[in-house]
Amino acid sequence: MHPTPSTALPVAVIGAGPVGLAAAAHLLQRGLPVQVFEAGSSPAAHLQGYGHVRLFSPWRFNIDRAARALLQREGWQPPADEGALPTAAELREQYLLPLAHSEALRQRVQYGARVLAISRRGVDKVKTRGREQAPFVLQWQGAEGVQEFEARAVIDASGTWGQPNPLGAHGLPVPGEREQAAQIQYGMPDILGAERGRYAGRRVLVVGAGHSAAGNLIALAQLAEEVPGTAIVWAVRGQDLRRLFGGGSKDGLPARGALGERLRALTEAGRLELHTGFAIGRISPDEAGRLQVHSAHDARRIEGIEQIVAATGARPNLELARELRMRLDPWLESTEALAPLIDPNEHSCGTVRPHGHRELQHPEAGFYAIGAKSYGRAPNFLMATGYEQARSVAAALVGDWAAADDVQLELPETGVCSVDFAAAADQAPGGACCGGPPVQNASACCVKDEDAKAAGATGCGCGPAVARPKATSACCG
Ligand SMILES: Cc1cc2nc3c(=O)[nH]c(=O)nc-3n(C[C@H](O)[C@H](O)[C@H](O)COP(=O)(O)OP(=O)(O)OC[C@H]3O[C@@H](n4cnc5c(N)ncnc54)[C@H](O)[C@@H]3O)c2cc1C
Incomplete structure (x- = not known):
């Protein structure tokens, strides 16, 4: 295990989302000073953006243990029914705002503070000697310009929601995507609320195959019932819809299973115009200002689209840690050790075995990315996973290896395999x-x-056998 600078400097946490705040609570519980940097003007800025979304995990999975203890010491009452499903706004208002505004944390969170880059004091990425004793330096942008902050360790919990994936199946914006940006929204816009006027009575294309796409399609179906003329078009890259429809009653989170079931029902009832095997290659406007969406692989074209919702996932911001020594999985952009546990190409059950500081560490001692960001581009991150990561990393930072290694996490299964x-x-x-x-x-x-x-086989064959490169430490020969 690597040493970290043995100074009285605080641990810097990037992001006051559910996992960043949980990390702060665990660090305080361990007696470590902490400073949280939050780009938004208030806590949990990403959740605020999709406050209308009802979460599929109930309260009991969504409250971190150290945060609960901290809050209860200050007289906070947990929700009466912890089996209930909060909306993202309710989670923020009833749990995350009280946590961030608690006596213990309120002086330790800096808002409007976007971390731009992280390095080591006086040591660039190439220099090895003295590296592990040098404090981290965070450059952050606030109202008064760019400032620097020194930390003994850094926990990056900045999530991925701020970097949505573009429409292209190749991972790049397709020709026309930037030009037609006024007719495209990413993620989960508030279709039945603030954005209703944009979608009501329109022909709307939803792109994507995850829970966000399902949520958007279900919201549009409700809008279509209320406002005649609302037409729903759904484009997915794959051919097999079983994974998209989820594990249904086998899903350990019934609300997540129900989301897929509702989508299946809408599809089977013909309430969606579905285009499978449709990878978008290009978007062009027609004479009436509507969009034509062209397939990348054949002559197919979806005509007359007025609005597009791209629910194509998100990716981590790798720029932040550019000056640090990182060992990332080549395609997921998670740590190398975590990747085999979460790779949607290989991983069959949507169940992730418990993991902690060991799977999350990088060659850069004292730097960890946790929370949604730890998964890189892999989907299906759950808050409960991030809370256990936070607990393990905080224990590692004080050298309590027994606690750091004792990772325990029971995650609800999705009930879905990738193939077969x-x-x-x-x-x-x-x-x-x-x-x-x-x-x-x-x-x-x-x-x-x-x-x-x-039995001696290479594996169960749930996913395609894609060899992951092994890390090598030898320099020659
Ligand atoms: C629509 C949707 C529904 C979901 N539903 C569930 C669910 O039901 N159950 C579940 O367990 N999980 C769910 N998740 C997954 C996941 O648990 C959440 O995304 C969760 O918010 C992740 O927490 P986080 O703290 O890692 O990141 P985030 O919540 O994304 O928080 C990151 C924070 O970092 C800040 N930030 C970003 N960049 C910087 C920077 N450079 N400097 C400073 N601050 C920065 C952001 O403003 C934000 O406040 C859902 C995700 C989405 C998108």
């Missing part, structure tokens, strides 16, 4: 997808995978 759904469901004990999380072999992704490895 029917076979997996049939073979899995108890009907759970692939049998659920592995029992003993921590490198396995599920029981089926564990059994296959025990």
Whole structure:
């Protein structure tokens, strides 16, 4: 384990979202001074942006343990029914605002403070000698210009929601995307509320295949019931909709399963114009100012689109840590060690085994990315995962290795495998997808995978066998 600068400097936390604030609570519990930098003008700025969305995890999964203890010491009352599903706005107002404004934290969060870059005092990325003893330096942009802050360690919990993926299946903005930006929104706009006027009575294209796309489509379906003329078009890259529709009643989070079920019902009822296998190649305006959306692979074209909602996921901002020594997975942009646990190409069950500081560490001692950002481009991050990451990293920062390594996390399964759904469901004990999380072999992704490895096979075959490059430390030969 690497040393960190042994000074009285605080730990800097980037982002006052649910995981950044949880990290602050764990650090305080461990007796470490902490300074949180939040780009927004108030806590949990990303959740504020999609406040209308009802979360699919109930309150009991959404409150961090150290944060709960801190709040309860100050007289906070938890929600009466912790089995209820809050909206993002309710989570923010009833839990995150009280936490950020608590006696313990209020002086330690700086708002309107966007961290631009992180390095080490007097040591650039190339220089090795003295590196681990040099304090971190954060450059942050505030109302008074760019300032610097020194820290003994840095926890980056800045999320990914601020960097939505573009429309192109190749990961780049397609020709026409920038030019037609006025007719495109990213993420989860408030279709039934603040943005209603933009979508009511329009022909709207939703692009994407995750929970955000499902939420947008369901909101548009409700709008279509209320406002005649609202037409819903849905384009997905893949052909097989089973994964999109989710695990239904097998999902450990019933509301998440229900989202997919509702989408399935809308699709089967023909209330959506569905285009599968449709990778967008180009967007062009027609004479009436509507959009034509062209397939990248064939002559297909979706005509007459008035608005596009791109629910195509998000990616981490890697610029922040450009000057630090990072070991990132080549395609997910998570840490290398975390990638095999969360890669949607390989991972079958949507169940992520517990992980903590070891999987999250980089060659740059004392720097960790946690929360939604830790997953890089992989979807399906859950707050509960981030809370356990925060607990483990805080323990590691004070050298309590027993606690840091004792990662415990029970995540609800999605009940969905990446391929071979029917076979997996049939073979899995108890009907759970692939049998659920592995029992003993921590490198396995599920029981089926564990059994296959025990029998000498390379794995369960749930996903395509894409070899991940092994990190090498030798310099020659
Ligand atoms: C629509 C939607 C629904 C979701 N539903 C659920 C659910 O039901 N259950 C669940 O467990 N998870 C859910 N998630 C996933 C995940 O738990 C949330 O995204 C969660 O908010 C992640 O927390 P975080 O603290 O890691 O990041 P964020 O909530 O994204 O917070 C990051 C914070 O960092 C700030 N920031 C960003 N860049 C900088 C910078 N350079 N300097 C300073 N501050 C910065 C941002 O303003 C923001 O406040 C959902 C996600 C989305 C998008």
